[in-house]
Amino acid sequence: MAINVGKTAALLVGARSPMRQLTLRGQDVEWQTSVCYLGCHIDRSLQMVPTVNRAVNHAAAARIKRRIYGAYVRSRLTYAAPAWFALCLASQRQRIQIQQNRCLRLIVGAPRYVGNDVIHKDTRTPTVEEFVHHVARMFARADNSACRHLHGIAPLHARPPDGRPQPRELLLSPTTCPDAGFDEDGLGQQ
Structure with missing residues:
Protein backbone atom coordinates (compact mmCIF):
# COMPACT_ATOMS: atom_id res chain seq x y z
CA MET A 1 0.00 0.00 0.00
CA ARG A 44 -2.83 15.60 22.74
CA SER A 45 -5.27 15.48 25.63
CA LEU A 46 -7.74 13.28 23.71
CA GLN A 47 -10.60 15.40 25.07
CA MET A 48 -11.82 16.21 21.53
CA VAL A 49 -12.20 19.93 22.34
CA PRO A 50 -11.46 21.13 18.78
CA THR A 51 -13.96 18.65 17.29
CA VAL A 52 -16.71 19.67 19.70
CA ASN A 53 -16.00 23.38 19.13
CA ARG A 54 -16.21 22.88 15.37
CA ALA A 55 -19.49 20.94 15.62
CA VAL A 56 -21.07 23.54 17.91
CA ASN A 57 -19.98 26.41 15.66
CA HIS A 58 -21.34 24.68 12.54
CA ALA A 59 -24.67 23.98 14.24
CA ALA A 60 -24.95 27.59 15.44
CA ALA A 61 -24.15 28.90 11.96
CA ALA A 62 -26.75 26.61 10.39
CA ARG A 63 -29.39 27.76 12.86
CA ILE A 64 -28.60 31.41 12.17
CA LYS A 65 -28.78 30.81 8.41
CA ARG A 66 -32.12 29.05 8.82
CA ARG A 67 -33.51 31.96 10.81
CA ILE A 68 -32.24 34.41 8.21
CA TYR A 69 -33.98 32.32 5.56
CA GLY A 70 -37.24 32.43 7.55
CA ALA A 71 -37.01 36.15 8.18
CA TYR A 72 -35.88 37.40 4.78
CA VAL A 73 -36.30 34.85 2.01
CA ARG A 74 -39.48 33.00 2.99
CA SER A 75 -41.18 36.23 4.06
CA ARG A 76 -40.70 37.53 0.52
CA LEU A 77 -41.77 34.26 -1.11
CA THR A 78 -44.97 34.05 0.92
CA TYR A 79 -45.91 37.69 1.49
CA ALA A 80 -49.73 37.82 1.89
CA ALA A 81 -49.84 34.24 0.59
CA PRO A 82 -53.10 33.27 2.31
CA ALA A 83 -54.79 35.80 0.01
CA TRP A 84 -53.32 34.56 -3.27
CA PHE A 85 -51.63 31.15 -2.93
CA ALA A 86 -54.80 29.10 -3.47
CA LEU A 87 -55.45 30.96 -6.75
CA CYS A 88 -52.00 30.20 -8.25
CA LEU A 89 -51.48 27.69 -10.98
CA ALA A 90 -49.57 24.58 -9.98
CA SER A 91 -46.64 25.71 -12.14
CA GLN A 92 -46.42 29.01 -10.24
CA ARG A 93 -46.52 27.22 -6.89
CA GLN A 94 -43.77 24.96 -8.15
CA ARG A 95 -41.62 27.98 -9.07
CA ILE A 96 -41.90 29.27 -5.50
CA GLN A 97 -41.03 25.84 -4.08
CA ILE A 98 -38.01 25.54 -6.39
CA GLN A 99 -36.72 28.86 -5.10
CA GLN A 100 -37.11 27.66 -1.51
CA ASN A 101 -35.28 24.43 -2.36
CA ARG A 102 -32.40 26.38 -3.89
CA CYS A 103 -32.08 28.60 -0.82
CA LEU A 104 -32.11 25.69 1.62
CA ARG A 105 -29.60 23.75 -0.49
CA LEU A 106 -27.29 26.78 -0.44
CA ILE A 107 -27.71 27.23 3.34
CA VAL A 108 -26.76 23.65 4.19
CA GLY A 109 -24.23 23.25 1.38
CA ALA A 110 -25.91 20.08 0.15
CA PRO A 111 -24.61 18.46 -3.05
CA ARG A 112 -26.92 17.67 -5.96
CA TYR A 113 -27.51 14.06 -5.04
CA VAL A 114 -29.18 14.96 -1.69
CA GLY A 115 -32.94 15.08 -2.15
CA ASN A 116 -34.97 18.18 -1.35
CA ASP A 117 -37.19 16.17 0.99
CA VAL A 118 -34.09 15.15 2.97
CA ILE A 119 -32.99 18.79 3.24
CA HIS A 120 -36.47 19.85 4.40
CA LYS A 121 -36.57 17.08 6.99
CA ASP A 122 -33.05 17.74 8.30
CA THR A 123 -33.58 21.50 8.58
CA ARG A 124 -37.14 20.99 9.89
CA THR A 125 -38.37 23.44 7.29
CA PRO A 126 -41.86 22.95 5.86
CA THR A 127 -42.59 23.22 2.16
CA VAL A 128 -44.01 26.53 0.99
CA GLU A 129 -47.49 25.02 0.73
CA GLU A 130 -47.34 23.61 4.27
CA PHE A 131 -46.20 26.99 5.58
CA VAL A 132 -48.98 28.91 3.79
CA HIS A 133 -51.57 26.47 5.16
CA HIS A 134 -50.10 27.01 8.64
CA VAL A 135 -50.42 30.78 8.31
CA ALA A 136 -54.02 30.47 7.07
CA ARG A 137 -54.85 28.23 10.06
CA MET A 138 -53.35 30.84 12.41
CA PHE A 139 -56.00 33.34 11.31
CA ALA A 140 -58.76 30.80 11.97
CA ARG A 141 -57.29 30.01 15.41
CA ALA A 142 -57.10 33.74 16.21
CA ASP A 143 -60.83 34.11 15.53
CA ASN A 144 -61.57 31.28 17.98
CA SER A 145 -59.00 32.35 20.57
CA ALA A 146 -59.80 33.22 24.17
CA CYS A 147 -57.90 36.47 23.60
CA ARG A 148 -60.52 38.95 22.42
CA HIS A 149 -57.99 41.34 20.92
CA LEU A 150 -57.14 38.67 18.31
CA HIS A 151 -60.74 38.25 17.12
CA GLY A 152 -61.28 39.61 13.63
CA ILE A 153 -57.58 40.28 13.04
CA ALA A 154 -58.04 39.02 9.48
CA PRO A 155 -61.78 38.62 8.96
CA LEU A 156 -63.24 36.52 6.19
CA HIS A 157 -65.40 38.69 3.99
CA ALA A 158 -68.67 37.60 2.45
CA ARG A 159 -68.41 35.47 -0.63
CA PRO A 160 -68.68 37.22 -3.95
CA PRO A 161 -72.03 37.00 -5.78
CA ASP A 162 -70.79 34.19 -8.02
CA GLY A 163 -70.41 31.96 -4.92
CA ARG A 164 -66.72 31.22 -5.40
CA PRO A 165 -64.86 30.50 -2.14
CA GLN A 166 -62.38 33.01 -0.77
CA PRO A 167 -58.68 32.05 -1.11
CA ARG A 168 -58.35 31.42 2.62
CA GLU A 169 -61.37 29.10 2.50
CA LEU A 170 -59.66 27.14 -0.27
CA LEU A 171 -56.52 26.86 1.84
CA LEU A 172 -58.43 25.70 4.90
CA SER A 173 -60.47 23.02 3.17
CA PRO A 174 -59.66 19.57 4.61
CA THR A 175 -58.67 18.16 1.21
CA THR A 176 -55.96 20.74 0.56
CA CYS A 177 -54.77 21.45 4.10
CA PRO A 178 -51.77 19.34 5.16
CA ASP A 179 -51.39 19.24 8.91
CA ALA A 180 -47.75 20.00 9.77
CA GLY A 181 -46.49 20.83 13.24
CA PHE A 182 -44.34 23.92 13.64
CA ASP A 183 -41.80 24.99 16.21
CA GLU A 184 -41.86 28.24 18.15
CA ASP A 185 -40.60 30.38 15.28
CA GLY A 186 -42.82 28.76 12.62
CA LEU A 187 -39.82 27.37 10.77
CA GLY A 188 -40.49 23.70 10.90
CA GLN A 189 -41.94 20.63 12.42
CA GLN A 190 -41.63 20.00 16.11
Missing part, protein backbone atom coordinates in the same frame (compact mmCIF):
# COMPACT_ATOMS: atom_id res chain seq x y z
CA ALA A 2 1.35 3.42 -0.94
CA ILE A 3 1.51 5.87 1.95
CA ASN A 4 1.72 9.62 1.45
CA VAL A 5 4.37 10.67 3.95
CA GLY A 6 3.48 14.33 3.45
CA LYS A 7 0.02 13.65 4.91
CA THR A 8 1.36 11.58 7.78
CA ALA A 9 1.89 13.05 11.24
CA ALA A 10 2.87 11.74 14.63
CA LEU A 11 0.86 12.61 17.74
CA LEU A 12 2.27 11.90 21.15
CA VAL A 13 -0.55 11.66 23.66
CA GLY A 14 0.02 12.96 27.18
CA ALA A 15 3.79 13.56 26.97
CA ARG A 16 5.29 17.05 27.15
CA SER A 17 8.09 16.66 24.61
CA PRO A 18 8.28 14.55 21.47
CA MET A 19 10.21 11.33 21.40
CA ARG A 20 12.93 10.62 18.88
CA GLN A 21 12.50 11.55 15.24
CA LEU A 22 10.36 9.07 13.29
CA THR A 23 10.98 8.23 9.64
CA LEU A 24 8.74 6.59 7.10
CA ARG A 25 10.02 5.52 3.67
CA GLY A 26 13.16 7.50 4.33
CA GLN A 27 11.36 10.76 5.17
CA ASP A 28 10.95 12.40 8.57
CA VAL A 29 7.44 12.34 10.07
CA GLU A 30 6.46 15.61 11.70
CA TRP A 31 5.36 15.68 15.34
CA GLN A 32 2.16 17.67 15.88
CA THR A 33 0.08 18.75 18.88
CA SER A 34 -3.19 17.98 17.07
CA VAL A 35 -4.17 16.12 13.91
CA CYS A 36 -7.25 15.93 11.75
CA TYR A 37 -8.40 12.43 10.85
CA LEU A 38 -11.60 11.95 8.82
CA GLY A 39 -12.81 15.41 9.85
CA CYS A 40 -12.20 14.88 13.56
CA HIS A 41 -9.55 17.03 15.22
CA ILE A 42 -7.64 15.01 17.80
CA ASP A 43 -5.44 16.85 20.28
Whole structure:
Protein backbone atom coordinates (compact mmCIF):
# COMPACT_ATOMS: atom_id res chain seq x y z
CA MET A 1 0.00 0.00 0.00
CA ALA A 2 1.35 3.42 -0.94
CA ILE A 3 1.51 5.87 1.95
CA ASN A 4 1.72 9.62 1.45
CA VAL A 5 4.37 10.67 3.95
CA GLY A 6 3.48 14.33 3.45
CA LYS A 7 0.02 13.65 4.91
CA THR A 8 1.36 11.58 7.78
CA ALA A 9 1.89 13.05 11.24
CA ALA A 10 2.87 11.74 14.63
CA LEU A 11 0.86 12.61 17.74
CA LEU A 12 2.27 11.90 21.15
CA VAL A 13 -0.55 11.66 23.66
CA GLY A 14 0.02 12.96 27.18
CA ALA A 15 3.79 13.56 26.97
CA ARG A 16 5.29 17.05 27.15
CA SER A 17 8.09 16.66 24.61
CA PRO A 18 8.28 14.55 21.47
CA MET A 19 10.21 11.33 21.40
CA ARG A 20 12.93 10.62 18.88
CA GLN A 21 12.50 11.55 15.24
CA LEU A 22 10.36 9.07 13.29
CA THR A 23 10.98 8.23 9.64
CA LEU A 24 8.74 6.59 7.10
CA ARG A 25 10.02 5.52 3.67
CA GLY A 26 13.16 7.50 4.33
CA GLN A 27 11.36 10.76 5.17
CA ASP A 28 10.95 12.40 8.57
CA VAL A 29 7.44 12.34 10.07
CA GLU A 30 6.46 15.61 11.70
CA TRP A 31 5.36 15.68 15.34
CA GLN A 32 2.16 17.67 15.88
CA THR A 33 0.08 18.75 18.88
CA SER A 34 -3.19 17.98 17.07
CA VAL A 35 -4.17 16.12 13.91
CA CYS A 36 -7.25 15.93 11.75
CA TYR A 37 -8.40 12.43 10.85
CA LEU A 38 -11.60 11.95 8.82
CA GLY A 39 -12.81 15.41 9.85
CA CYS A 40 -12.20 14.88 13.56
CA HIS A 41 -9.55 17.03 15.22
CA ILE A 42 -7.64 15.01 17.80
CA ASP A 43 -5.44 16.85 20.28
CA ARG A 44 -2.83 15.60 22.74
CA SER A 45 -5.27 15.48 25.63
CA LEU A 46 -7.74 13.28 23.71
CA GLN A 47 -10.60 15.40 25.07
CA MET A 48 -11.82 16.21 21.53
CA VAL A 49 -12.20 19.93 22.34
CA PRO A 50 -11.46 21.13 18.78
CA THR A 51 -13.96 18.65 17.29
CA VAL A 52 -16.71 19.67 19.70
CA ASN A 53 -16.00 23.38 19.13
CA ARG A 54 -16.21 22.88 15.37
CA ALA A 55 -19.49 20.94 15.62
CA VAL A 56 -21.07 23.54 17.91
CA ASN A 57 -19.98 26.41 15.66
CA HIS A 58 -21.34 24.68 12.54
CA ALA A 59 -24.67 23.98 14.24
CA ALA A 60 -24.95 27.59 15.44
CA ALA A 61 -24.15 28.90 11.96
CA ALA A 62 -26.75 26.61 10.39
CA ARG A 63 -29.39 27.76 12.86
CA ILE A 64 -28.60 31.41 12.17
CA LYS A 65 -28.78 30.81 8.41
CA ARG A 66 -32.12 29.05 8.82
CA ARG A 67 -33.51 31.96 10.81
CA ILE A 68 -32.24 34.41 8.21
CA TYR A 69 -33.98 32.32 5.56
CA GLY A 70 -37.24 32.43 7.55
CA ALA A 71 -37.01 36.15 8.18
CA TYR A 72 -35.88 37.40 4.78
CA VAL A 73 -36.30 34.85 2.01
CA ARG A 74 -39.48 33.00 2.99
CA SER A 75 -41.18 36.23 4.06
CA ARG A 76 -40.70 37.53 0.52
CA LEU A 77 -41.77 34.26 -1.11
CA THR A 78 -44.97 34.05 0.92
CA TYR A 79 -45.91 37.69 1.49
CA ALA A 80 -49.73 37.82 1.89
CA ALA A 81 -49.84 34.24 0.59
CA PRO A 82 -53.10 33.27 2.31
CA ALA A 83 -54.79 35.80 0.01
CA TRP A 84 -53.32 34.56 -3.27
CA PHE A 85 -51.63 31.15 -2.93
CA ALA A 86 -54.80 29.10 -3.47
CA LEU A 87 -55.45 30.96 -6.75
CA CYS A 88 -52.00 30.20 -8.25
CA LEU A 89 -51.48 27.69 -10.98
CA ALA A 90 -49.57 24.58 -9.98
CA SER A 91 -46.64 25.71 -12.14
CA GLN A 92 -46.42 29.01 -10.24
CA ARG A 93 -46.52 27.22 -6.89
CA GLN A 94 -43.77 24.96 -8.15
CA ARG A 95 -41.62 27.98 -9.07
CA ILE A 96 -41.90 29.27 -5.50
CA GLN A 97 -41.03 25.84 -4.08
CA ILE A 98 -38.01 25.54 -6.39
CA GLN A 99 -36.72 28.86 -5.10
CA GLN A 100 -37.11 27.66 -1.51
CA ASN A 101 -35.28 24.43 -2.36
CA ARG A 102 -32.40 26.38 -3.89
CA CYS A 103 -32.08 28.60 -0.82
CA LEU A 104 -32.11 25.69 1.62
CA ARG A 105 -29.60 23.75 -0.49
CA LEU A 106 -27.29 26.78 -0.44
CA ILE A 107 -27.71 27.23 3.34
CA VAL A 108 -26.76 23.65 4.19
CA GLY A 109 -24.23 23.25 1.38
CA ALA A 110 -25.91 20.08 0.15
CA PRO A 111 -24.61 18.46 -3.05
CA ARG A 112 -26.92 17.67 -5.96
CA TYR A 113 -27.51 14.06 -5.04
CA VAL A 114 -29.18 14.96 -1.69
CA GLY A 115 -32.94 15.08 -2.15
CA ASN A 116 -34.97 18.18 -1.35
CA ASP A 117 -37.19 16.17 0.99
CA VAL A 118 -34.09 15.15 2.97
CA ILE A 119 -32.99 18.79 3.24
CA HIS A 120 -36.47 19.85 4.40
CA LYS A 121 -36.57 17.08 6.99
CA ASP A 122 -33.05 17.74 8.30
CA THR A 123 -33.58 21.50 8.58
CA ARG A 124 -37.14 20.99 9.89
CA THR A 125 -38.37 23.44 7.29
CA PRO A 126 -41.86 22.95 5.86
CA THR A 127 -42.59 23.22 2.16
CA VAL A 128 -44.01 26.53 0.99
CA GLU A 129 -47.49 25.02 0.73
CA GLU A 130 -47.34 23.61 4.27
CA PHE A 131 -46.20 26.99 5.58
CA VAL A 132 -48.98 28.91 3.79
CA HIS A 133 -51.57 26.47 5.16
CA HIS A 134 -50.10 27.01 8.64
CA VAL A 135 -50.42 30.78 8.31
CA ALA A 136 -54.02 30.47 7.07
CA ARG A 137 -54.85 28.23 10.06
CA MET A 138 -53.35 30.84 12.41
CA PHE A 139 -56.00 33.34 11.31
CA ALA A 140 -58.76 30.80 11.97
CA ARG A 141 -57.29 30.01 15.41
CA ALA A 142 -57.10 33.74 16.21
CA ASP A 143 -60.83 34.11 15.53
CA ASN A 144 -61.57 31.28 17.98
CA SER A 145 -59.00 32.35 20.57
CA ALA A 146 -59.80 33.22 24.17
CA CYS A 147 -57.90 36.47 23.60
CA ARG A 148 -60.52 38.95 22.42
CA HIS A 149 -57.99 41.34 20.92
CA LEU A 150 -57.14 38.67 18.31
CA HIS A 151 -60.74 38.25 17.12
CA GLY A 152 -61.28 39.61 13.63
CA ILE A 153 -57.58 40.28 13.04
CA ALA A 154 -58.04 39.02 9.48
CA PRO A 155 -61.78 38.62 8.96
CA LEU A 156 -63.24 36.52 6.19
CA HIS A 157 -65.40 38.69 3.99
CA ALA A 158 -68.67 37.60 2.45
CA ARG A 159 -68.41 35.47 -0.63
CA PRO A 160 -68.68 37.22 -3.95
CA PRO A 161 -72.03 37.00 -5.78
CA ASP A 162 -70.79 34.19 -8.02
CA GLY A 163 -70.41 31.96 -4.92
CA ARG A 164 -66.72 31.22 -5.40
CA PRO A 165 -64.86 30.50 -2.14
CA GLN A 166 -62.38 33.01 -0.77
CA PRO A 167 -58.68 32.05 -1.11
CA ARG A 168 -58.35 31.42 2.62
CA GLU A 169 -61.37 29.10 2.50
CA LEU A 170 -59.66 27.14 -0.27
CA LEU A 171 -56.52 26.86 1.84
CA LEU A 172 -58.43 25.70 4.90
CA SER A 173 -60.47 23.02 3.17
CA PRO A 174 -59.66 19.57 4.61
CA THR A 175 -58.67 18.16 1.21
CA THR A 176 -55.96 20.74 0.56
CA CYS A 177 -54.77 21.45 4.10
CA PRO A 178 -51.77 19.34 5.16
CA ASP A 179 -51.39 19.24 8.91
CA ALA A 180 -47.75 20.00 9.77
CA GLY A 181 -46.49 20.83 13.24
CA PHE A 182 -44.34 23.92 13.64
CA ASP A 183 -41.80 24.99 16.21
CA GLU A 184 -41.86 28.24 18.15
CA ASP A 185 -40.60 30.38 15.28
CA GLY A 186 -42.82 28.76 12.62
CA LEU A 187 -39.82 27.37 10.77
CA GLY A 188 -40.49 23.70 10.90
CA GLN A 189 -41.94 20.63 12.42
CA GLN A 190 -41.63 20.00 16.11
